[in-house]
Amino acid sequence: MGLQDRQKRGFRRFIRSFAYAIEGLKHVIKKEQNMFVHIGFAIITILFAWMLDFPILHWMILLLVIGGMLSLEIMNTAIERTVDLITEEYHPLAKRAKDIAASAVFVFGIFAAIIGILLFLPPLIEWFQIVFGGV
Numbered sequence: 001m002g003l004q005d006r007q008k009r010g011f012r013r014f015i016r017s018f019a020y021a022i023e024g025l026k027h028v029i030k031k032e033q034n035m036f037v038h039i040g041f042a043i044i045t046i047l048f049a050w051m052l053d054f055p056i057l058h059w060m061i062l063l064l065v066i067g068g069m070l071s072l073e074i075m076n077t078a079i080e081r082t083v084d085l086i087t088e089e090y091h092p093l094a095k096r097a098k099d100i101a102a103s104a105v106f107v108f109g110i111f112a113a114i115i116g117i118l119l120f121l122p123p124l125i126e127w128f129q130i131v132f133g134g135v
């Protein structure tokens with residue numbers, strides 16, 4: 001969207017904003033190693049949830065956590081790039097901004113891991129008991 005288009009409204013602008021969002025998404029997937037790792041974990045957890053036949057409520061929690069984690073990582077990347085745009089020199093405030101943005105991902109990651117344990121541990125224990133219980 002050109003800067004001159006900012007005042008325009010309407011459906012075409014709405015659709016174009018989707019195209020720009022997809023452009024941003026493609027960029028982080030291709031260029032950001034952390035994003036690659038998060039997507040890998042997301043795929044593995046979804047496969048496990050499917051194998052363990054998660055109930056609908058557990059699927060909803062899992063997808064919410066995955067969506068939150070990926071969105072936060074994308075927002076962290078946006079903040080990193082904005083800081084890089086402002087300065088390429090070492091600056092304590094640039095460090096502070098990047099570290100704080102990264103800490104948001106870290107905090108969400110800790111809670112995502114706890115939720116993951118709460119969701120996966122009981123059905124995994126049950127699965128082990130069924131498979132190895134008779135041994």
Ligand SMILES: Nc1ncnc2c1ncn2[C@@H]1O[C@H](COP(=O)(O)OP(=O)(O)OP(=O)(O)O)[C@@H](O)[C@H]1O
Nearest residue numbers: 032080087088089090091092094095096098099102
């Ligand atoms: N301009 C800067 N001034 C001071 N410290 C910085 C600056 N840029 C980065 N840092 C510090 O270095 C760390 C790593 O930054 P770097 O730019 O290498 O990676 P990133 O921006 O965190 O992520 P990516 O590897 O995806 O670019 C930051 O978290 C921050 O602590």
